[in-house]
Amino acid sequence: MSAELHVELPAEPGAAARSRRATGRWLASLCGLEAPCDAAADLVLAVNEAVSNCIEHAYRDGAPGTVTLRAHTTHSGGPGCAGFRVTVQVSDHGGWRAPPTDPGHRGRGLAMMRACAEDVVVDRGPSGTTVTLHRTLGRCPADRAS
Template sequence: MTEDCEYTNVPPASDQDERPQFDTAANSLRPAGRDTAMSFTLTADWVAPSLSRNKLRQWLGAHDWSPAHIDDLVLSISEAVSNSVEHGYGIAVDQASPDHPEVIEVHAEIEPEPGGYRRAVLTIVDHGDWKQPGTGPTNRRQGLRIMRACTETMTIDHSSGGTTVVLRSWPIPVPLSRG
């Protein structure tokens, strides 16, 4: 099932590698020495949202993304990764880090847009079981609304093999060259 929506406390220390792995494919949008794609894999635990936020913030900053746009995308990826942990893999918010092999895959790419613009496309994949959100009253379950508000488009595709969330940022101008 695909849902396609378009819209014009300190975490514990982790032994996960916090250095992004950048794609080395050639791309005309790449500012000097910076790759326009990165991918990383996280262990599905409650440290994963923090690690994804840090990696994305660093990568977008290296590409001259504005602080406000970075904040929106960092919040969006944090929500998507948190949903994978809690809803995809069923790890409760008060549960200690489980001893399991489940992972969350993240891919980020900067795509050129017409007229001298660019956008970030974030893809978050888990291989867990989709759990339909509850309908009772709560202060929680705001993640999808947050992701929709912070991005131009959000697509969720869930199947028996897991869930894929694709978040597309609002287009922003390509930065002036540093020459």
């Protein structure tokens, strides 16, 4: 198990799937499982949405860009995965697009991220946007078996 994850992705549609696989494998490895626990699966969903937003919105002018995914953990000493607090940062170097006042059937990404993570911070500036997600993992199946 590595306590850190770092993935550079091209800002293209296939990158969202690659981010899900990389994040899911990394989170599952924290507990030595093949699949992430429910709390980690929620975090994978939030990461997917953040990466998808970078792909769709950050590089609207058509210039090629990248999405950087970085994650690390701290451990509070609780049993198994229950003691892991995970921080994930998803960054781009593109421009910010303010959400429309009437998003229609779209525009629910930040709300979904907030529902799947304990804390979501969006930092936007002239050199890009970084979304930081925090989540404490719950008791994983491996913990319940012991």
